[in-house]
Amino acid sequence: MSRYNARESEPRWREAWAAAGVDKAVEDRSRPKYYVLEMFPYPSGRIHIGHTRNYAMGDVVARYKRARGFNVLHPMGWDAFGMPAENAAIERKIHPAAWTYDNIAAMRDQLKLMGLSIDWDREIATCDPAYYAQQQRLFLDFLDAGLVKRRKSTVNWDPVDHTVLANEQVIDGCGWRSGAPVEKRELTQWFFSITDMAEELLSAIEGLDDWPEKVRAMQSNWIGRSEGAEVSFRLAPNDLVPDHETITFFSTRPDTIFGASFCAVAPDHPLALALSNKVEGLAEFQEECRRMDTTEEAFETAEKKGVRTGLEIIHPFDSDRRLPVYVANFVLMSYGTGAIYGVPAHDQRDFDFATKYELPIIPVVSPDGDPEYRIGDAAVPGAGVMINSDFLNGMDSDAAKSEVMNRYEGAGLGRRKTNYRLRDWGVSRQRYWGCPIPVVHCETCGVVPLRKQDLPVLLPDDVSFDEPGNPLDRATDWKTTTCPTCGGAATRETDTMDTFVDSSWYFARFCSPRDSEPTNRDAVDYWLPVDQYIGGVEHAILHLLYSRFFARAMNDTGHLDSTAREPFSSLFTQGMVCHETYQTADGKWRAPEEVLRTADGATLRDSGEPVSVGASTKMSKSKKNVVDPEDIIEQFGADTARWFMLSDSPPERDVEWTASGVEGAWKHLQRVWRLVVDAAQLPDADDATDGPAIRAAHRAVHAITEDIEAFRFNKAIARLYELTSQLAGVTDDSTVRTATKMMVRAMFPFTPHFSEECWRLLGGDTLLAASPWPEIDARFLADDVVTLPIQINGKKRSEIKVSPDADQKQIEALVLQDPVVMKHLDGAAPRKLIIVPKRIVNVVA
Ligand code: ANZ
Numbered sequence: 001m002s003r004y005n006a007r008e009s010e011p012r013w014r015e016a017w018a019a020a021g022v023d024k025a026v027e028d029r030s031r032p033k034y035y036v037l038e039m040f041p042y043p044s045g046r047i048h049i050g051h052t053r054n055y056a057m058g059d060v061v062a063r064y065k066r067a068r069g070f071n072v073l074h075p076m077g078w079d080a081f082g083m084p085a086e087n088a089a090i091e092r093k094i095h096p097a098a099w100t101y102d103n104i105a106a107m108r109d110q111l112k113l114m115g116l117s118i119d120w121d122r123e124i125a126t127c128d129p130a131y132y133a134q135q136q137r138l139f140l141d142f143l144d145a146g147l148v149k150r151r152k153s154t155v156n157w158d159p160v161d162h163t164v165l166a167n168e169q170v171i172d173g174c175g176w177r178s179g180a181p182v183e184k185r186e187l188t189q190w191f192f193s194i195t196d197m198a199e200e201l202l203s204a205i206e207g208l209d210d211w212p213e214k215v216r217a218m219q220s221n222w223i224g225r226s227e228g229a230e231v232s233f234r235l236a237p238n239d240l241v242p243d244h245e246t247i248t249f250f251s252t253r254p255d256t257i258f259g260a261s262f263c264a265v266a267p268d269h270p271l272a273l274a275l276s277n278k279v280e281g282l283a284e285f286q287e288e289c290r291r292m293d294t295t296e297e298a299f300e301t302a303e304k305k306g307v308r309t310g311l312e313i314i315h316p317f318d319s320d321r322r323l324p325v326y327v328a329n330f331v332l333m334s335y336g337t338g339a340i341y342g343v344p345a346h347d348q349r350d351f352d353f354a355t356k357y358e359l360p361i362i363p364v365v366s367p368d369g370d371p372e373y374r375i376g377d378a379a380v381p382g383a384g385v386m387i388n389s390d391f392l393n394g395m396d397s398d399a400a401k402s403e404v405m406n407r408y409e410g411a412g413l414g415r416r417k418t419n420y421r422l423r424d425w426g427v428s429r430q431r432y433w434g435c436p437i438p439v440v441h442c443e444t445c446g447v448v449p450l451r452k453q454d455l456p457v458l459l460p461d462d463v464s465f466d467e468p469g470n471p472l473d474r475a476t477d478w479k480t481t482t483c484p485t486c487g488g489a490a491t492r493e494t495d496t497m498d499t500f501v502d503s504s505w506y507f508a509r510f511c512s513p514r515d516s517e518p519t520n521r522d523a524v525d526y527w528l529p530v531d532q533y534i535g536g537v538e539h540a541i542l543h544l545l546y547s548r549f550f551a552r553a554m555n556d557t558g559h560l561d562s563t564a565r566e567p568f569s570s571l572f573t574q575g576m577v578c579h580e581t582y583q584t585a586d587g588k589w590r591a592p593e594e595v596l597r598t599a600d601g602a603t604l605r606d607s608g609e610p611v612s613v614g615a616s617t618k619m620s621k622s623k624k625n626v627v628d629p630e631d632i633i634e635q636f637g638a639d640t641a642r643w644f645m646l647s648d649s650p651p652e653r654d655v656e657w658t659a660s661g662v663e664g665a666w667k668h669l670q671r672v673w674r675l676v677v678d679a680a681q682l683p684d685a686d687d688a689t690d691g692p693a694i695r696a697a698h699r700a701v702h703a704i705t706e707d708i709e710a711f712r713f714n715k716a717i718a719r720l721y722e723l724t725s726q727l728a729g730v731t732d733d734s735t736v737r738t739a740t741k742m743m744v745r746a747m748f749p750f751t752p753h754f755s756e757e758c759w760r761l762l763g764g765d766t767l768l769a770a771s772p773w774p775e776i777d778a779r780f781l782a783d784d785v786v787t788l789p790i791q792i793n794g795k796k797r798s799e800i801k802v803s804p805d806a807d808q809k810q811i812e813a814l815v816l817q818d819p820v821v822m823k824h825l826d827g828a829a830p831r832k833l834i835i836v837p838k839r840i841v842n843v844v845a
């Protein structure tokens, strides 16, 4: 009995939980629900330690909320379509389905070893026909509702492999596999009309109070609302393009119009296309631009270049002034009107361009009001006082903006215009391993959506990956079909959906994963929105935005009937797991298990060769600084791994994985174990009155409760360390056994197997997994708590104890979990909740 044996104990408790069905989520309207979800993994083959930290956090929340009386939904699934499976098929001749399902099986086993309280009956894989068939139904409904469109758009084309490339497959402008310079091609593609919802998606961000500010800002920048003017200026008469009389511009800075010294249109602007063969060097320049790297980063960093066309624009307020027109590589056809007037003094891109082509740089906004203000070696954006600007001189730039816009409108030159950076979501992918788009192409009827009774369109199994391109194009038997409208010959659409589609509604599917419709309205009404979503900040933009779009689109098509159109009430973005890096003299990366680390350096375990120790970075295969969760679990048990990953730094920050840290966690659990073994020898005195041990336990658990509510898991663990020392220090106190029991219960969300074992040893005959959270007795908290009476609709009904420094959020969380309050609210949100710090809480139900 001297040592806790995780290897023996952990599987036993997992069996006990499974037998008792504690993780099953069943709708129960008499209890408040709590839906906690971690972003589901891609089945790459093995669980990464970064995943395990994420899931450990979700599991703490799930187990804690369950103990607080919530009916908890905590599901798991697989984001299972995507390119790596196809690459495996090409490289290793394994069918993508076989590769994917093998990986899922292996990773499911690994996850189960962690002791996560997941309702595995709800498991879904997006590559499962049962899932993607429902996605096809959604697609058809969206199409019906006008939320899906089909139009031409530019793709990256690999001229050697004859295939469309995703942006991430374009490396330095070349195809990742062929190495050939990538071309742009126009293809007809499917789009979700996310831009129709731009304004709503933007304004609703304001209501996302429980999302990190950083993520809210990223969402709103991505949508990128800009208010400005759309104006048409006249071209000076010319012989080149007599049909073009004006160019239309979009500008967010109408105030700077007197600083304009040139105009530029995108290489694929209609005017530029009309000029291609009339202006020397233009066709070549356009060709060069077409080959340019399409990533935003490349676009921003590329040298600003252009071709002068010989055309001129007449300045709208001074007909003697002419602005030369260029075709320039930094103007995008897809934004605004695809044309700009350049103000080098106040826009850096224009400044770079003007410097290269020796165009005038005229300051028109003086930040400090000095009329003699001069520009240095960079543009000066921002507001100030107007100078060199005729009738605008002396105005501040905001006033000048509206003055200029009024004049434009008065003269019929243009209007105020709001633009969004957000583009429609192109969902067509020319690949095999994705959800088939359920339409056919008929010779007579054109593009025809399938009828629901024709679904699902299953992927054909028998396809070859020997040639480049989309295997579905070559699957002739599969492709050949009949038209649902006229019965004539038709071919199936061979595009499959972007895998971001799959992950945009899985949270809703978890509510009724086996339903014959995409959702079951009773189920989604009960479970949604997700109360706590947890995932990496790398998904802060697209995945979350697409899910927010889907929630609305599903609302509009009747698949969700919730007044809330947001899918995730609260979002937490966790930090990553990092590790030192090791390199031998030859520059090779070495894995942690190959290295013997000492206080003053490191050597290779087998040869003794010295190893240089590099910075701690995110674990990645390329630098070999990874540890395998399974090895850790094998050696120390899942609870040690969970404890360590949550102990060392705040959950939103990165944690550095160190061997000594894990060992420290393991030693601590052994220490608690000895304490438990000793306490178990003491007489059981649950009604023990007062003593230092029971006081310490109540105080600690009280603080831990607040810490868990506030996602401060590292602090909660620090308090558990402290409590262990306190309990080990008291002798001669009849409350030690009771206090120790309380401690193991508070440890339960972090170390569930271990806590069950301790609990059993201390005489507990229930499963902690199905037990309520320990109750805190205010008597023991003495002066470090304040009691806040809770009034419900004006009558005092209950009270809570909080520490004097508890913040509004924590208090609010505790109030909403008070049994009396919960009963009064009956599942609804309070109409108002007013907290008067240190005095009273008023709930308006
Ligand atoms: C004149 C000007 C003066 C501008 C100045 C900026 C600063 P956001 O905020 O992103 O909406 N622009 C417009 N369309 C463009 C396109 N298709 N490709 C590249 N640039 C484009 O940016 C709006 C500004 O970006 C517009 O305002 C325009 O330049 C440029 F001191 O007009 B501005």
Ligand code: ZN
Binding pocket: 442, 443, 444, 445, 446, 448, 483, 484, 485, 486, 487, 488
């Ligand atoms: Zn037809």
